[in-house]
Amino acid sequence: MDRQEYLRSQKEDKGRKVCGVFPAQYPKEILWALNLAPAEIWDPPVSPELAAGHLQPYICSVVRQGLELLLQGKAGVCDAFLFPHTCDSIQNLASVVNDYIGLDKPCHFFYHPKAPHGAAAKVYYQEQLKALARGLEPLAGPLREDELKRRVAQGQRVAELYGQLYGQRAAGRLACSNAGFYQAARRGEYLFPDDLVPYLEGFLQGAQGTAPAGPRVLLSGVLPNPPEILTLLDDLGATVAADDLLACSRRLLIPPSAANDPWQALTEQYFAMPPCSSKGSPFSERLDFILGQCHKSGATGVIFYLVKFCEPELFDVPILTEELKKRGLPCLTLDVELNQGLSGQMSTRVEAFLEMINS
Amino acid sequence: MNGEAPMSLANKLQFQFMKDLGAPALMALNQAGKKKRAHKPNPDFGPPLKSAKRLKEIMSRHYFLARYARGARPVAWVTSGAPVELLRAFGFYTIYPENHGALCGAQKMGTKLCQAAEEHGYHPDLCSYARIDLGHHFTGLTPAGRLPKPDLLFASNNICQTVLYWYKALAHYWNVPFLLFDTPYNFRDITDSDISFMSAQLREMIPALERVSGQKFSMERFQEVVNLAHDTSALWGQVLATMSHRPAPMTIFDAFVHLAPVVSLRGLPVSQAYYQLLLAELQERVSKGIGAVTNENKRLMWDNIAIWYKVRDYAELFASKGMNFVAATYTNAWAETIHNLDPAQPFESMAKAYGLVILNNNLNHRLNLMEQMIKDYQVDGLVIHSARSCKPYSVGQYDMKRLLMERLNVPSVVIEADITDSRHYSEEQAQVRLEAFFEALES
Numbered sequence: 001m002d003r004q005e006y007l008r009s010q011k012e013d014k015g016r017k018v019c020g021v022f023p024a025q026y027p028k029e030i031l032w033a034l035n036l037a038p039a040e041i042w043d044p045p046v047s048p049e050l051a052a053g054h055l056q057p058y059i060c061s062v063v064r065q066g067l068e069l070l071l072q073g074k075a076g077v078c079d080a081f082l083f084p085h086t087c088d089s090i091q092n093l094a095s096v097v098n099d100y101i102g103l104d105k106p107c108h109f110f111y112h113p114k115a116p117h118g119a120a121a122k123v124y125y126q127e128q129l130k131a132l133a134r135g136l137e138p139l140a141g142p143l144r145e146d147e148l149k150r151r152v153a154q155g156q157r158v159a160e161l162y163g164q165l166y167g168q169r170a171a172g173r174l175a176c177s178n179a180g181f182y183q184a185a186r187r188g189e190y191l192f193p194d195d196l197v198p199y200l201e202g203f204l205q206g207a208q209g210t211a212p213a214g215p216r217v218l219l220s221g222v223l224p225n226p227p228e229i230l231t232l233l234d235d236l237g238a239t240v241a242a243d244d245l246l247a248c249s250r251r252l253l254i255p256p257s258a259a260n261d262p263w264q265a266l267t268e269q270y271f272a273m274p275p276c277s278s279k280g281s282p283f284s285e286r287l288d289f290i291l292g293q294c295h296k297s298g299a300t301g302v303i304f305y306l307v308k309f310c311e312p313e314l315f316d317v318p319i320l321t322e323e324l325k326k327r328g329l330p331c332l333t334l335d336v337e338l339n340q341g342l343s344g345q346m347s348t349r350v351e352a353f354l355e356m357i358n359s
Numbered sequence: 360m361n362g363e364a365p366m367s368l369a370n371k372l373q374f375q376f377m378k379d380l381g382a383p384a385l386m387a388l389n390q391a392g393k394k395k396r397a398h399k400p401n402p403d404f405g406p407p408l409k410s411a412k413r414l415k416e417i418m419s420r421h422y423f424l425a426r427y428a429r430g431a432r433p434v435a436w437v438t439s440g441a442p443v444e445l446l447r448a449f450g451f452y453t454i455y456p457e458n459h460g461a462l463c464g465a466q467k468m469g470t471k472l473c474q475a476a477e478e479h480g481y482h483p484d485l486c487s488y489a490r491i492d493l494g495h496h497f498t499g500l501t502p503a504g505r506l507p508k509p510d511l512l513f514a515s516n517n518i519c520q521t522v523l524y525w526y527k528a529l530a531h532y533w534n535v536p537f538l539l540f541d542t543p544y545n546f547r548d549i550t551d552s553d554i555s556f557m558s559a560q561l562r563e564m565i566p567a568l569e570r571v572s573g574q575k576f577s578m579e580r581f582q583e584v585v586n587l588a589h590d591t592s593a594l595w596g597q598v599l600a601t602m603s604h605r606p607a608p609m610t611i612f613d614a615f616v617h618l619a620p621v622v623s624l625r626g627l628p629v630s631q632a633y634y635q636l637l638l639a640e641l642q643e644r645v646s647k648g649i650g651a652v653t654n655e656n657k658r659l660m661w662d663n664i665a666i667w668y669k670v671r672d673y674a675e676l677f678a679s680k681g682m683n684f685v686a687a688t689y690t691n692a693w694a695e696t697i698h699n700l701d702p703a704q705p706f707e708s709m710a711k712a713y714g715l716v717i718l719n720n721n722l723n724h725r726l727n728l729m730e731q732m733i734k735d736y737q738v739d740g741l742v743i744h745s746a747r748s749c750k751p752y753s754v755g756q757y758d759m760k761r762l763l764m765e766r767l768n769v770p771s772v773v774i775e776a777d778i779t780d781s782r783h784y785s786e787e788q789a790q791v792r793l794e795a796f797f798e799a800l801e802s
């Protein structure tokens with residue numbers, strides 16, 4: 001069942017409303033507890049037609065593609081939209097959609113505090129969680145605390161499975177292609193947890209084996225799109241052994257909280273998540289995370305796969321690259337546009353990079 | 360161990376000497392040199408503002424003294440939208456990299472400094488204020504002589520998230536503490552929870568500020584500064600309001616320059632005194648019917664930050680057609696929310712004043728504000744600078760243009776450019792668009 005069919009079946013068969021969610025970080029558990037199915041909008045495959053009338057050419061393709069999807073009326077399955085505060089471009093996109101383009105669906109916003117975080121940030125985050133829940137109730141009905149608790153536990157199970165998936169891959173015990181890995185990992189962008197948990201369990205079982213012996217790299221950036229990078233690495237016998245992608249490990253590898261109160265658990269989990277440019281995490285934390293992942297997975301090179309015009313990522317890369325190189329980790333930076341494939345020149349650079357780290 | 364400079368008596372004495380004697384002597388010398396280089400008057404403009412001389416003295420003195428500040432006063436680098444009043448209460452000498460970026464842009468050094476940052480891996484698509492500042496870090500180049508290294512970096516993301524990424528990089532390079540005043544974006548109205556969060560952050564910063572400055576927090580001093588900042592910004596609002604008169608006694612291009620003290624020296628008596636002087640002069644011009652543009656026949660509004668390397672050219676071009684810019688969302692930003700400042704509740708009121716600034720507010724608010732300004736200032740047309748550097752200011756402008764036309768029938772033009780990086784400016788494209796705009800205004 002493809003994504004569209006799945007979301008339609010969520011509505012028709014399960015009686016769930018669908019909430020389109022823009023990147024990146026948001027408390028899924030609240031939506032699940034309200035019986036809302038989140039459908040994340042990262043890189044919809046729509047051709048550029050209408051967004052250029054609303055956005056300047058210097059805006060990233062994640063924002064452009066997302067708006068394009070709405071303008072072409074291809075997000076009809078969604079009953080509402082949620083915009084987490086990820087960056088300036090998403091922030092203004094949220095307001096363009098809510099205030100200017102006359103969309104007749106409710107729009108919600110979720111602000112998460114930026115680092116460096118003081119004590120007030122934790123209090124505020126929890127208030128934001130509750131405000132989001134209150135804001136969604138008119139669409140979804142009242143939130144039951146016991147249901148939230150159940151969904152928080154389910155979220156922890158999902159995170160545990162992702163942890164295993166990433167752990168197995170890092171240990172070289174997954175016999176799946178790079179493309180296959182991310183196809184599976186990214187199912188979480190639209191599967192309801194009742195389906196996601198068995199799916200990930202099945203995938204983990206089915207993919208056990210030995211990884212190819214070729215070069216191992218860490219992939220950093222926003223998301224693995226254009227997906228051609230994955231097939232190229234597959235073709236060259238290289239493995240993405242770990243990642244530092246905003247859409248993936250930075251949101252999926254969540255250490256569980258032991259708190260009994262679900263709001264408290266969600267708060268603790270947010271502040272324990274891997275560091276991220278979009279949250280303003282300090283370089284020391286980002287470096288520790290990337291180095292730790294490389295160490296665990298045996299990755300000997302880092303590919304920064306950057307969406308063109310992505311300010312949060314572009315600002316962090318010079319220092320990260322400099323510091324990683326100082327520590328003996330070669331880096332390659334590629335600027336890409338979503339769904340536009342890889343140029344021959346980029347492929348050659350990747351090939352040369354792999355040769356270099358393998359020599 | 361971080362990079363804060365220890366305060367020394369020798370540095371303090373040197374700073375004081377320069378403040379009392381060195382700076383005034385330098386200013387006098389500077390002025391003597393300037394008199395010989397007087398520009399030929401342009402008949403399209405009214406008489407120049409006399410206050411401009413004082414403004415130049417103030418800003419030159421500020422940058423001159425900055426050279427001696429490190430080790431004598433705690434030095435902070437601050438973003439334009441940050442609540443500097445709190446730092447003033449600890450005696451920080453403040454440097455505004457955005458103001459410095461504008462200076463570099465106006466002196467056509469912007470591109471060179473941007474390129475220096477690019478050589479260190481900073482992408483040409485990033486905000487050019489940030490690239491200029493990083494370029495300055497790598498090369499030490501500046502038209503201001505020398506900037507003191509900071510003991511503290513202080514940013515607020517009420518103008519953009521860019522400053523967070525940029526200051527985080529500076530903090531890494533210089534190994535100095537970085538404080539962020541995190542202001543949740545007002546997707547709808549500001550909430551009590553937002554205000555509590557912001558005011559709590561200000562309180563949380565006090566121990567770090569005490570440590571870096573070596574001074575104890577004084578509520579009384581803080582309230583005085585808040586009061587001064589309130590009055591200064593209110594004066595700035597009155598200065599801008601003089602442009603609602605016909606003919607307007609100054610242009611927005613003047614205002615771009617004259618806003619330097621309210622941005623960089625807010626909360627200090629010198630900026631308040633300056634705006635009293637400027638306001639008196641403008642009021643006198645209004646009473647005598649003296650316009651900034653000789654034959655003001657069309658009144659325009661500017662949206663976004665200036666194109667710093669084109670300010671003079673644009674001022675001359677528009678004046679030659681009897682067109683005067685009388686309002687701008689940008690200059691208005693330092694007056695718009697300041698009525699919220701209340702010395703009786705300094706933390707909460709600062710949270711409101713700084714949390715509600717234009718770039719931290721939704722686009723509906725911006726549209727309504729522009730509509731109101733168009734009416735108040737009797738604006739005939741709008742020039743929209745789509746600034747490649749600045750996504751929070753620029754995303755949404757295309758719709759804004761359309762909606763203002765629909766609602767008020769006000770013609771507008773979008774100029775694709777950048778604030779300081781002239782490589783993103785196409786003279787040809789701008790000319791074509793401006794010609795069409797001039798025609799629409801005349802029709």
Ligand code: SF4
Nearest residue numbers: 060062087307310311
């Ligand atoms: S790609 Fe970067 S700029 Fe674009 S939405 Fe994502 S975080 Fe924001």
Ligand code: SF4
Nearest residue numbers: 486518519521748749
């Ligand atoms: S120009 Fe825009 S992006 Fe750059 S610092 Fe100013 S507000 Fe931020």
